[in-house]
Amino acid sequence: MRHRAPPPLAKRPPCRYPARMTQHDRLLIIDFGSQVTQLIARRLRELNVYCEIHPFQKVTDSFLAEFAPKAIILSGGPASVFANGAPMPPQAVFELGVPVLGICYGQQVMMHCLGGKVERGQGTAEFGRAYVTPTADRLALLEGWFDTGREQVWMSHGDHVSEIAPGFQVYGTSPNAPFAITADPARRFFAVQFHPEVHHTPKGATLYRNFVRLAGFRGDWTMGAYREDAIARIRAQVGGEQVICGLSGGVDSSVAAVLIHEAIGDQLTCVFVDHGLLRQGEAEQVVTMFRDHYNMPLIHADESDLFLGALEGVSDPEVKRKTIGRLFIEVFEKHAKSVGGARFLAQGTLYPDVIESVSFSGGPSVTIKSHHNVGGLPEKMGMTLVEPLRELFKDEVRALGRELGLPASFIGRHPFPGPGLAIRCPGEVTREKLAILRQADAVFIDQIRRHGLYDEIWQAFVALLPVKTVGVMGDGRTYDHACALRAVTSVDGMTADYYPFTHDFLGETATRIINEVRGINRVTYDITSKPPGTIEWE
Numbered sequence: 001m002r003h004r005a006p007p008p009l010a011k012r013p014p015c016r017y018p019a020r021m022t023q024h025d026r027l028l029i030i031d032f033g034s035q036v037t038q039l040i041a042r043r044l045r046e047l048n049v050y051c052e053i054h055p056f057q058k059v060t061d062s063f064l065a066e067f068a069p070k071a072i073i074l075s076g077g078p079a080s081v082f083a084n085g086a087p088m089p090p091q092a093v094f095e096l097g098v099p100v101l102g103i104c105y106g107q108q109v110m111m112h113c114l115g116g117k118v119e120r121g122q123g124t125a126e127f128g129r130a131y132v133t134p135t136a137d138r139l140a141l142l143e144g145w146f147d148t149g150r151e152q153v154w155m156s157h158g159d160h161v162s163e164i165a166p167g168f169q170v171y172g173t174s175p176n177a178p179f180a181i182t183a184d185p186a187r188r189f190f191a192v193q194f195h196p197e198v199h200h201t202p203k204g205a206t207l208y209r210n211f212v213r214l215a216g217f218r219g220d221w222t223m224g225a226y227r228e229d230a231i232a233r234i235r236a237q238v239g240g241e242q243v244i245c246g247l248s249g250g251v252d253s254s255v256a257a258v259l260i261h262e263a264i265g266d267q268l269t270c271v272f273v274d275h276g277l278l279r280q281g282e283a284e285q286v287v288t289m290f291r292d293h294y295n296m297p298l299i300h301a302d303e304s305d306l307f308l309g310a311l312e313g314v315s316d317p318e319v320k321r322k323t324i325g326r327l328f329i330e331v332f333e334k335h336a337k338s339v340g341g342a343r344f345l346a347q348g349t350l351y352p353d354v355i356e357s358v359s360f361s362g363g364p365s366v367t368i369k370s371h372h373n374v375g376g377l378p379e380k381m382g383m384t385l386v387e388p389l390r391e392l393f394k395d396e397v398r399a400l401g402r403e404l405g406l407p408a409s410f411i412g413r414h415p416f417p418g419p420g421l422a423i424r425c426p427g428e429v430t431r432e433k434l435a436i437l438r439q440a441d442a443v444f445i446d447q448i449r450r451h452g453l454y455d456e457i458w459q460a461f462v463a464l465l466p467v468k469t470v471g472v473m474g475d476g477r478t479y480d481h482a483c484a485l486r487a488v489t490s491v492d493g494m495t496a497d498y499y500p501f502t503h504d505f506l507g508e509t510a511t512r513i514i515n516e517v518r519g520i521n522r523v524t525y526d527i528t529s530k531p532p533g534t535i536e537w538e
């Protein structure tokens with residue numbers, strides 16, 4: 001088959017961190033563009049296995065030699081092996097002598113590369129729940145499976161394997177996938193048509209556990225070990241130099257700061273930019289925690305006049321975001337200079353920000369919102385990055401935070417956006433509106449905590465609406481702001497559902513806000529999911 005040149009990789013900033021950061025056993029996930037590739041990594045990390053996801057275009061022979069994986073997983077993907085330029089791994093994947101697991105498209109690729117046959121799906125496409133039953137033969141990969149005769153799995157494929165490659169045998173079948181599970185045990189090659197990483201394959205985790213066990217992984221990826229490694233790496237990278245860190249009070253920058261402080265002590269200075277758009281008591285909490293409790297050198301830059309002055313008369317959401325982003329960088333740079341001679345900039349970049357996505361279209365995606373956070377600084381500042389969380393998922397950052405002794409209340413905090421309350425105050429932002437919003441937000445969060453719901457909710461806040469409505473309180477007419485409560489559940493902020501509060505809860509909260517907050521006389525509840533809505537109002 002002739003292959004076109006692979007499509008370009010989605011754009012991402014260059015990595016200025018040492019390429020190989022870990023001495024742990026490593027598993028390589030070759031990504032063919034499945035929507036659920038990250039879930040494979042999650043399942044493996046839960047098993048204390050270190051893995052990295054890399055797009056197929058990047059996996060060359062020399063990449064493989066440098067990465068030195070102890071096992072390889074070929075992900076699913078939307079392509080067909082029949083397509084012109086179908087994504088393929090290098091043949092070396094099958095010559096390294098390490099176990100390989102192919103999933104869905106990965107299975108088809110394996111068969112295609114190793115001498116089997118794949119057929120176009122014509123009337124045999126299978127999407128959704130299916131049941132796999134075993135054949136007579138036993139397979140180490142399937143230990144703990146088929147206790148009750150069959151297992152539920154999640155299928156999502158159009159094409160299917162019609163002839164397995166030499167050396168392979170069938171170990172499981174489903175009505176529409178006669179080769180649902182195949183393997184060549186001698187070479188430790190395994191191929192499944194379904195997705196073991198998704199929730200709808202209830203025993204999928206067992207399959208991954210068996211795979212990494214038979215590949216000889218030691219399960220050496222623990223937060224305790226990570227902490228020690230990270231500290232050693234930070235010390236080696238920074239030496240005796242000064243480091244500055246933009247601290248927002250969010251979980252990522254907080255964990256990064258505490259970890260770096262543990263590594264290099266007072267060589268770290270944190271800069272906390274208070275743009276006047278924080279929630280009630282937030283600045284005090286952050287300053288008390290890091291300066292007083294952790295004893296870190298901390299610059300508390302109270303720049304609220306600057307930000308609120310610049311936002312006067314501005315009501316367009318993108319202009320607001322861009323204004324805040326620009327000023328943030330200016331202010332940060334100004335205070336960073338005062339540290340004197342810092343060459344390193346610390347950031348709480350996470351692994352999902354680093355994973356290069358497989359882009360088949362190569363085209364630009366639409367900008368929904370100009371996101372702003374401390375990231376975006378390095379290109380402008382020309383400093384060397386220290387990013388000790390670069391290999392971690394969000395829940396691993398939380399686990400590391402616990403390992404470092406950060407209080408649970410801090411680690412479990414809901415995300416808060418860089419532009420702060422400005423994007424929860426549609427229309428022009430004024431000090432008066434911010435004061436009203438802060439109070440209402442504090443009541444809402446207090447209600448959620450009192451009812452024991454805080455940890456069930458991804459994010460909750462109040463948006464102050466730019467409309468005034470008529471009400472009646474006592475015997476008098478009121479003409480005050482309306483507000484909207486927003487509370488969502490989500491796994492990663494990419495999609496979200498509104499939280500199903502009881503009517504009693506909503507009624508009680510509305511009454512409290514109207515009674516306790518002067519300036520609001522009407523409370524609504526936003527029941528839009530994402531998509532089509534976004535979590536924030538702007």
Ligand code: XMP
Pocket residue numbers: 369370371372373415416417418419459493494530533534535536537538
């Ligand atoms: P949206 O509103 O896009 O938000 O559904 C998804 C998640 O991102 C947060 N968010 C931001 N975080 N800088 C940030 O650091 C930003 O500019 C920003 N805008 C939105 C939002 O709170 C939610 O958790």
